[in-house]
Amino acid sequence: MPDNHVDTAVIGGGIVGLAHALAAAKRGDRVVLFERDDYSVGASIRNFGLIWPVGQRPGNVYARALKSREIWLDVAAESHMWCRDVGSLHLAHHPDEEAVLEEFLSTTPAAVEQGCRMVTPTEAAKRSAAVRTDGLRSALWSPTELNVDPRQAIPSVAYHLIAKYDADIRFGTTVRNISLPRVETTDGVWHAERVFVCSGNDFETLYPDTFAAASIVRCKLQMMRTARQPDAWQLGATLCGGLTLLHYDAFKHCTSLSTLNDRMLEELPFCRENGIHVLLSQTADGALTIGDSHHYAKTHHPFEDERVNAAIMQYLRTFAEAPDFEIAERWTGIYPSVPGATELVVQPEPGVTVVNGLGGAGMTLSFGLAEENLST
Ligand SMILES: Cc1cc2nc3c(=O)[nH]c(=O)nc-3n(C[C@H](O)[C@H](O)[C@H](O)COP(=O)(O)OP(=O)(O)OC[C@H]3O[C@@H](n4cnc5c(N)ncnc54)[C@H](O)[C@@H]3O)c2cc1C
Numbered sequence: 112m113p114d115n116h117v118d119t120a121v122i123g124g125g126i127v128g129l130a131h132a133l134a135a136a137k138r139g140d141r142v143v144l145f146e147r148d149d150y151s152v153g154a155s156i157r158n159f160g161l162i163w164p165v166g167q168r169p170g171n172v173y174a175r176a177l178k179s180r181e182i183w184l185d186v187a188a189e190s191h192m193w194c195r196d197v198g199s200l201h202l203a204h205h206p207d208e209e210a211v212l213e214e215f216l217s218t219t220p221a222a223v224e225q226g227c228r229m230v231t232p233t234e235a236a237k238r239s240a241a242v243r244t245d246g247l248r249s250a251l252w253s254p255t256e257l258n259v260d261p262r263q264a265i266p267s268v269a270y271h272l273i274a275k276y277d278a279d280i281r282f283g284t285t286v287r288n289i290s291l292p293r294v295e296t297t298d299g300v301w302h303a304e305r306v307f308v309c310s311g312n313d314f315e316t317l318y319p320d321t322f323a324a325a326s327i328v329r330c331k332l333q334m335m336r337t338a339r340q341p342d343a344w345q346l347g348a349t350l351c352g353g354l355t356l357l358h359y360d361a362f363k364h365c366t367s368l369s370t371l372n373d374r375m376l377e378e379l380p381f382c383r384e385n386g387i388h389v390l391l392s393q394t395a396d397g398a399l400t401i402g403d404s405h406h407y408a409k410t411h412h413p414f415e416d417e418r419v420n421a422a423i424m425q426y427l428r429t430f431a432e433a434p435d436f437e438i439a440e441r442w443t444g445i446y447p448s449v450p451g452a453t454e455l456v457v458q459p460e461p462g463v464t465v466v467n468g469l470g471g472a473g474m475t476l477s478f479g480l481a482e483e484n485l486s487t
Contacts, residue, residue, distance in 0.1 A: 116302045117141045117279070120294050122286045122317065123309035124148075125155035127466055129268045130179075130477035131307040133186075134485040136276035143303070144269075144278060145296055147285035153311045154473065155265050157334065157444035159392040159400050161349055162257035163475045165199055165227065166359030169219050172453050173361075175479035176255075177225070182478035183257055189275065192259065192267035193395035199256035199349045200235050201356065202430045203248050207371040208353035212251040214365040222361075226254040239347040241391060241431040258349055260395040261474070289317060291462045307484070308465045312445050321459045327468055330448045331411040333419050334402035336394070338439040346393040352430040354379070354388035358405075358471075360453075382426060385419050389427045398439065401427055405471075407448065415443060446470060454480060 119135035121128045124146030132144045162183050164176035187194035203209040209229075216223055228251075235250040236242045242250075272278035281298065288295040292302040312329060314322035356362045357372055376383055386405025393399055404419045420441065428436070448470040449455050455468035464484060469476055 113302075115299065117143045118304045119143075120145070120301060120303035120306045121309060122306065123311055124151040124265075124269065124280070124282065125153045125309065125311050126265065126268070126473050126477045127311070127469060127481075128307065128309035129265070129272065130481035131309060131466060131484065132272055132278055133182075133268070133276075133478070134481035136272060136278050138485060142272070142276065142278040143301060144272070144280045145284045145286050146280070146282050149283050151265050151269075154444050154446045156261045157442060158261050158474055159390055159402065160259040160261040160264060160394070161390065161392050161474065162259065163199070163472065164225070164255040165201075165222065165251075165253040166355070166361050167472060167475065168360035168453060169221060169364075172476070173221055175483070176472070176475045178479035178482060179476055180255060180257060182482075183259065186268060186271055187259070190267045190271040192264050194264070195258040195393070197256065197258050197346070197348050198238065198252065198254040199351070200230075200239055200242065201251040201253075202235065202242065202350065202352050203250060204246050204430060205353060205371075205374070206248065207367065207374055208356060209248050210367040211356045211362055211365050211371055212249070214367045215251070215362055218364065219361070222253065228252055239350055240344065241346055241350055241433050243430050243432050252348070256349055258392050259474070263395050286317065289463055291460070305462045306464070308463060309467065311467070312447055314447070318459045318465055321457055321465055322467075325449055325455050325457065325468070327447050327449050327455060328407050328409055329411060329445045330470070331406045331408070332403040332444045332446070333415055333423070334400065334442050334444060335420060335423070335438045336401065336440040337399045337433070337435055337437060339397040340399065341434050343397060344434050345397075346391065346399065346433070349393075350391040350431050352389060352426065354382060354426060355390065357383075358388040379426070381418070381422050385416075385422065387419065387422055387426065389423055391427065391431050399433060399436070411445065413443075415441060446473065456480075456484060
């Protein structure tokens with residue numbers, strides 16, 4: 112086969128593209144991946160690094176998240192990337208939060224099978240050094256969540272593809288046009304049997320009509336990170352509070368959610384208006400990642416609202432404490448989202464699959480989704 116002929120070409124070096132490249136390479140395909148930037152700087156390096164099955168819609172999406180989790184653990188073991196199998200705690204400081212968590216457990220047997228259960232404040236505090244136990248009633252412990260460091264994990268997956276599967280990863284190369292078998296790039300023409308377009312927030316360069324027809328939007332999020340915590344302090348289980356119950360699909364079916372929602376609207380209207388819910392994760396070097404807010408539009412202004420950051424920090428302090436919450440970095444991230452759907456998978460022409468719109472769960476779902484897309 113000539114050097115520029117491959118079985119599978121992937122466009123986009125974020126987690127969605129990397130996951131499809133990995134699934135194809137595992138099948139024995141000759142793979143090339145094109146990333147327009149010199150290294151990936153999109154949503155995939157701007158996130159919490161949380162592999163978060165517990166928040167996913169019960170049924171096949173939860174199963175997909177668990178499959179992804181297995182693949183993350185395999186890749187981490189083989190590539191020696193930092194990956195903590197720490198689980199998560201949803202902390203209940205109010206009776207309405209506890210009610211939602213208990214209803215979730217009684218209506219979601221698959222989560223119980225994975226080991227999800229209510230724990231006492233004492234057990235919660237043993238699982239994470241950051242838990243605020245004053246006023247804590249109980250917590251949902253889930254053992255399935257992983258914590259990776261996205262700024263390290265995304266390059267690690269790329270190097271793993273090169274080292275183990277001899278994949279050709281071409282940074283600084285934009286794909287301008289696809290007309291199979293031709294894939295036209297800024298570095299010449301390639302020939303591919305099939306293509307996965309995993310272009311993240313770029314809806315305009317390739318297949319703009321496909322994106323327009325899908326009503327895809329961009330969600331903008333504000334994020335923060337502390338400096339490294341002193342004395343090698345470890346977070347342990349990743350944490351969240353009651354606002355998170357209003358965010359994830361896993362809890363949407365709980366009838367008790369409306370009471371919680373009513374209280375949050377009354378007590379924390381600014382948080383609700385700005386889509387704030389708060390997660391706490393850690394990085395390989397011991398910093399804490401804190402966020403986030405959610406604003407949906409086709410085009411976003413580039414500015415951060417400091418009131419949003421203040422509200423995130425204020426809410427964080429209601430359920431968590433750490434040696435040093437002083438913020439060292441702030442940034443925004445944008446992910447594509449399709450209203451009412453967990454992903455966008457479409458074939459605009461034979462042999463070409465657009466994979467996008469994984470919303471706030473791309474780290475959690477991409478590996479599993481890619482296996483599904485490659486099996487058809
Ligand atoms: C702040 C934030 C926090 C999040 N937290 C989590 C979390 O903790 N857990 C979780 O599961 N998910 C999380 N998410 C969601 C997750 O990060 C996204 O779903 C995921 O990163 C999307 O991956 P992607 O590959 O589609 O996009 P991206 O990472 O943006 O990658 C797309 C890539 O395609 C490249 N590209 C585009 N067009 C071309 C072209 N024509 N030629 C070549 N290259 C091209 C771009 O340069 C870009 O690098 C979070 C998202 C954000 C923004």
